[in-house]
Amino acid sequence: MDTPSIALLLTGNELMSGDTVDSNSAMIAIRLGEHGLEVGEKCTVGDDPTLLQSALARLTADYPAVIVNGGLGPTRDDLTSEVIAALSGVELIEDPDALAHVEDWCARRRIAPNPANLKQAFVPEGCELIHNPSGSALGFAIDINDCLVLTTPGVPSELEAMLPALTSHLKARIGGEARQILRLQTFGIGESSVEERIKKYADRWPSDVTLGFRAGMPQLELKLSVPSAAKLPAQKAALALLEEDFGDHILGTGSARLAEKLQSVLRDQGKTMTSAESCTGGLIASMMVREPGSSAVLGTGFVTYANEAKRDQLGVAPTTLKEHGAVSEAVVKEMLLGALQRSGANIGVAVSGIAGPGGGTEDKPVGTVWIAWGTEEDLRTHMTVVSGSRTLFQNIIAAACLDLMRRHLLELPPLPHYFARQA
Known part of the structure; x- marks a missing residue:
């Protein structure tokens, strides 16, 4: 593939039962796509150490990087650290920085850290911690089979706050050039109508511009994506075509409502x-x-x-x-x-x-x-x-x-x- 591809491993019984709907993988994929990285595979498993280790072993053999989402919390079914340590052949150790983070998190909430909280201070030996600005569980980065493994909590707000650090790790390891994406918010026009309209001027559509959609209620988001900043003139030309054709349906850019x-x-x-x-x-x-x-x-x-x-x-x-x-x-x-x-x-x-x-x-x-x-x-x-x-x-x-x-x-x-x- 021309675009660096990574794998996602999501863990949690709640994902398998349907009690929790997976929105994290979409969040990750969108953010990575903005940096020229794509998700090649998504794998979801329950809180089973054998299944987790088997899935992670396969993914680390097939991909240059894997993001593991979930399983870093304080309960006994949070198994990510233990499974990764076992697969890496290293011990779980109490990291002083991770311990300080957990104690500070508890202190700010005026609670005494209990054994469940302190479990989150144990990470695989030799890993690099990834800061979590809002949650008690830090993420970490570690190499397995020459594959970069990044771990993140399953709480969506915590994951979102950690995504900039994840993309920095990935770009430093496997590259990827930031794509330039212009998001247009529209109302009253659907994907099929946009596709049909564009056929009329397909010969004028810039080849460097990829048109994407994200349907919502009540708006439709159009994404004009180019591979690099050097292609921004092509993006501007595509925007001009859309504005000429159905500009009255375009509300604005970004998150305009x-x-x-x-x-x-x-x-x-x-x-x-x-x-x-x-x-x-x-x-x-x-x-x-x-x-x-x-x-x-x-x-x-x-x-x-x-x-x-x-x-x-x-x-x-x-x-x-x-x-x-x-x-x-x-x-x-x-x-x-x-x-x-x-x-x-x-x-x-x-x-x-x-x-x-x-x-x-x-x-x-x-x-x-x-x-x-x-x-x-x-x-x-x-x-x-x-x-x-x-x-x-x-x-x-x-x-x-x-x-x-x-x-x-x-x-x-x-x-x-x-x-x-x-x-």
Whole structure:
């Protein structure tokens, strides 16, 4: 392989039983990929010393480096140090620096170290300790069969804090040039749609740029990856093609979030928003207030699930509710106008729908939703049907409502394709 390849060995009965979902291997692979290193194999075993030693013996014979994740803790089923010492043919010793780390960890928590805590001070003789800034168990590096073995705790936050040290060890031992990855956050466009669009200008796509995806809810992350800093002009050219084609779906780079983007636009324009929610139950407002500084752009939101609440809090006419039903264009228009008038906000959104799993009719099946958004002077509406679970329905609709306000404020195309096709 052109890219240095390493192996992951994950250990823990909880991983084998399904009680714990493995997120650590994804974290490791993403971080290593950014440094030109790739995972060639992932092996997961329970807390069995024979199985652990057998798996580690095979991996150290096949790969230049192995990361062992888990099994460094204080309990009797944490076996990584013992297994590695046995495979290396060395003794477990009480390391003074490891002991000091455990004692300091206990002292900061005002507890006396017990035998279980002190077990973590014993490491294979001759290993190099790897600092753990938050946990009680240090990692370590050791050579087995001319293979670099790096050990890490299974706690995700501790692993994350130790990843820079791991990549330093790996790059010093087996090389790897840092890849340059530009992460784009998008909403309302799926992987299949992006692939189909790119076919139109495949002849112009820079050959040095690899396009990757990481699907999430409600956003899709696109990754433009080039092998080195020298290829950044190619990355920039690829970005220009995407922006030309579907720039209205691109929220920003890095970890940009939909609510964060809307908040930024509102702040830049000196405006405020409101929401009038029925089927989303306050999720739109909740997504906004997760972002710091939300009080500057969101003063009031309304959750009006019952018809009486729509009438009493937003001024929806009883005759409108009776004639059209709660899930209707007429009702969401009155909900939005009432919210704008009562809050004094510049822009808002109102939503009423059938989240399911029951409540649908032939005319209004489960998943039907009406949305109104905009201002008193420029109020727009749309009806769509979203299939899936109640939670999925609510998440998609809440995100779409934020996106519609973003589009309105930025004067982008008002009806994006995701209303017609969920790609």
